[in-house]
Amino acid sequence: MSVQFVLEALVVLGAIVMGTRAGGVGVGLWGGLGTFVLVFVFREPPGEPPAAALAIILAVVTSAAMMQAAGGIDWMVAVAAGVIEKRPKQITIIAPLTAFLFSIGAGTSNIIYPLLPVIYDVSYKNRIRPSRPLTVTVVQSGMALAASPVSAAMAAMLTLTDVEPYNLGLTQILAITIPACVVGIVVTSLVVNRMWKNLDDDPEIQAKIESGQLAAPQLLADGESAASRLTYTKEGRNSALAFLLGVVAIVIFGLFPQLRPAFGAEGEEAVPIDMTTTIVMVMFVVGVAILFLGRPDVKTVPDQSVFKAGMISAIALFGIAWLTATFISAHEDYIVSTIGGWVTSWQFIFALAVFLVAALTTSQSTATRTIVPIGLAAGLPAGVVTGMWAGALSGVYTLPANGTQIAAANFDLTGSTKLGTKLLDHSFFVPMLIMSVVTIAVGALIGAVFF
Template sequence: MKNNIYLLSAIALVVCFVAYLFGFLDLAIVLVAIFLGVRLGGIAIGYTGGIGIIALGIFCGLKPGEIPTSVILIIMSVIAAISAMQLAGGLDYLVHIAEKILRKNPKKINYLAPSITYFLTILAGTGHTAFSMIPVIVEVAKEQNIKPKAPLSLAVVSSQIAITASPVSAAVVYLSGVLEGFGYSYLTLLCVWIGSTYLACMLSAFLVTKFSNLDLSSDEYYQELLKKGEIVKKESAKKEIIKGAKESVAIFIIGVLAVVCYATYISGLKADEIIISRDSAIMCVMLSIATLIVLTTKINTSKIIDTSVFKSGMNACVCVLGVAWLGDTYVSAHSAEIKEYAKNLVEQYQFLLAFAFFFASMLLYSQAATAKAIVPSVVVALALNENPENAKIIIASFAAVSALFVLPTYPTLLGAVGMDDTKTTRIGKYVFNHSFFIPGVLMIVLSVALGFLFVRFI
């Protein structure tokens, strides 16, 4: 590990020196900070964002950009509510229902697995809920002689892309707030995003099922493991549904519906008529939901911070803080050039915005951080104040901020690889040739294409 750190440091210094000679030191610092964070893994991508900001200030004279406060606070409030629901047994109850659906229709696992993780994410606003479904998907796939990599890859990617359609995700709340000022209502945006992304998930499932070799028994490596006795049938751990679990889920669903209804209501109001903004409303409602769950189920609040959802959520907050702040620092310093360049490109080739979203999210590791870093420049570049019709390009391309699967280091992706004991879900030696790449790219391409089709009707 120590040798790796020394090597990474040496490479970073060389890259920065070369960049200095050619006049793009600030961009090199940003990329090196992100690369170092990705290599260190997990929460470290947020840590290295801080180093990047300091380096930009010392060596390039750039002032720190805007801290993505609203995005972080929304994530914190939503995670607070989901953590309370998890401690009350609500997530176990949802997984229990999902498992029953899978086991009742095992042959349709390639469609049901991504559907379940998609709608769990829609409800919860975080893709980390997919963790709980991974062991179930593996066992049901094995029982049907289906390579687990097919349903697992579809399920993991659909849980990421569903963030761009969840009414309580920070990414959706942020972008809908931006676009609302140009005449696009919250409910209309949700309809476009849910319709395009879910249909893309199902089309991707169809294509993977149709053109992939799903026969588990034909996998040579699996057969070797089977002979060695390393593949063991696991009985799914049946968790007892504790008292209050159903109530916690009901309270949470009511809260989500309240957010959607309120956000839809204020979409038609003028700014001076809105007492509580959308961001404030979602935070208030989520904290209120958490309170009601605690009061109703009598859970021990001191244990909430020990839940897996709370830990992953706070991890996400630090990552968004470091990466989005770093990105805004660079973008703000070069906003004029970026706006002009983006305007010329997007005006000629509308689909290029999706490419920008795709590659940025691949590095920034967050749908919300990507939207926050790129959208303000694009709004100006497309002159939305004069041409609000151009906002349809952003709406249609939004799903492309979900390219978190490209680098095989995202937690749910690694979890799927680790929990698949058949080893059909793999990360190749060339990094990008892993089991999630093709289904993921396919899902994003279809989502964007359908998005451009759907926006014609709004």
């Protein structure tokens, strides 16, 4: 191990740590500074900027924000809330699975925010401890983006694996991540359903009810529905359907490459256009369709939460991905020969690395571009990398600092969903660990056996 390698590694780690402390776009800015140091101080050639991933993020975020401006997310939330209310006694498993499905379709975890009060309302009135469905619903959103064709994390992953020699495209990634995530959610829901005291047996909650601080749980009357309070417009419904059809079209194009136009130089075999280009074009088509079907006020698109979150992800991804690409390309031989041996012998080290970076940065796309290239360069099979990557992304909920965690705790009027006082004693920590371990194990198994 050379002194220069150690110094450059410290620059990379330092940029990540400082970017994490700054948060948001600060991650990207510090990544850019780290790249500058590697190039101008250590004289390393700059790596390849993540242009393809950025193109996907920009196209998807624009269309998704158009959908949100038209009211499409309101329609999705109303539909999801209706599904949750149909089986209230099974809410601990139904709520997170429903939220998972809609997070996949929307490509963002923001969709769960308006679902949280509905989940609390339904669980409490059915005398189910609210922390059970709330914690699992929140934690699943950390890894749901690994199963979404239109998330920033998937954009980052796809540009790393859908190339030679890995050739792991969108449909192959989804074939690994979706079943692994579903198993992780189901197992976690079953375990969490036995955690903590039941609502009627919790003395703290019962004391709040007896003192009048908390209204006694009462079942909804016939025809009454918490979901009915969620309103949406016809334009919102149409825009959401257009967006979801675009997601379906992307999956179909991934499954059947022959549907994509093929091009090649004279005398060479024609090759279908890549999925990055396909996703970008499909999303632009979807955006135009939403213009006509949803009639959103285009001026409000930059103000949408999806747009703001997407732009922050794009900036963070650009800086940190450029930094890691520069570092890895400069030391690829050493990484493959040395670190590769560690990862091959103890594959869990890769999952742990993704988990820790996700925990520190609270960004799935940043964790993807930081650690996945190292795992691939070290010689781990792409299928195994993909399976472990999906489960490890739940690490974003290691600390109780995310908006969805804070929102869930605030919506839970019983106080059963706690943020804790010692960093790791919050209600989300154990469900997060269970879901991560199960999903990592199942995903790695699927990736190793079938890919």
